[in-house]
Amino acid sequence: MKRPGFFDGMGYPFRGLKHLLAHRELWSYAVKSLIVGLVLFMVLAGIAGALVFGIPGRLFSDGLNWRTGFLGCAAGFLGIVGGIVLFALIGNILAGPFLEAMTERMMADAGRGRKTPRGYWAAFWAGLVDQGVRFLLFLAVQAGLLGAYLTPGAFLHPLAAYGVAVFFVALEHLEYPLVARGLRFFARIEWALRNPAPALGFGTTLFFVMPVAGFLLLPAAVCGAALLEGDLEKATSSSEAPAS
Secondary structure, three states, rough: OOOOOOOHHOOHHHHHHHHEEEEEEEEOOOOOOHHHHHHHHHHHHHHHHHHHHHHHHHHHHHOOOHHHHHHHHHHHHHOOOOHHHHHHHHHHHHHHHHHHHHHHHHHHHOOOOOOOOOHHHHHHHHHHHHEEEEEEHHHHHHHHHHHHHHHHHHHHHHHHHHHHHHHHHHHHHHHHHHHOOOOHHHHHHHHHHOOHHHHHHHHHHHHHHHHHHHHHHHHHHHHHHHHHHHHHHHHHHHHHOOOO
8 A cells, every 4th residue: 555645644634524424423423522612612702702802991991091902902812812722722632532432433443443432531631631741742842943043044943843833733633543542642652753744744734724624624634633544554564564
């Protein structure tokens, strides 16, 4: 089997969507994750709305104050950006157990494992720990890249920072099939590093599509991750098989 490359990896989120739409047995898991995401979005949107629409009252209650207005607008902007980040982080933790069960069902149906769900709360706490460690590792790597500004290679920093962000976006979704296989945290990172081209291609599509589609594409992206992981393992097995 031909090993997927960068551009092949870019197509897997859409292959995941096609697979999800064609397999009704996966819909219940997807719907549950979407409901969790929708509720979370409504809560965060309400908080952001309260912050934004509360600004005019503060501006004009005691007369126009440009300093207060500037700080209020900046706080509102940061609140919206922070809401988007929280939406991604917390949403994946809350919806993760449903997506994990969907991945196990998908892989079991493909003959690649047994469907052995560990329960919502066990998966929730494991996802919380993994998400926290992954986020701290992401911040540490991005902070380390700032050292480039002390070297002649400073102009490469934006590209490197983008590459790291794309890699971690891909890893966040690829972890679902890798967890189903029983790989531990750093073993999952090692697996992704051994498959950089398809992982970065997969992450590139998600990096640009997920902020627009949000949780609507999340179950499809996880299905795509399972398909990509399976094809990469098949390609590895075929390349390692002795010639007849």
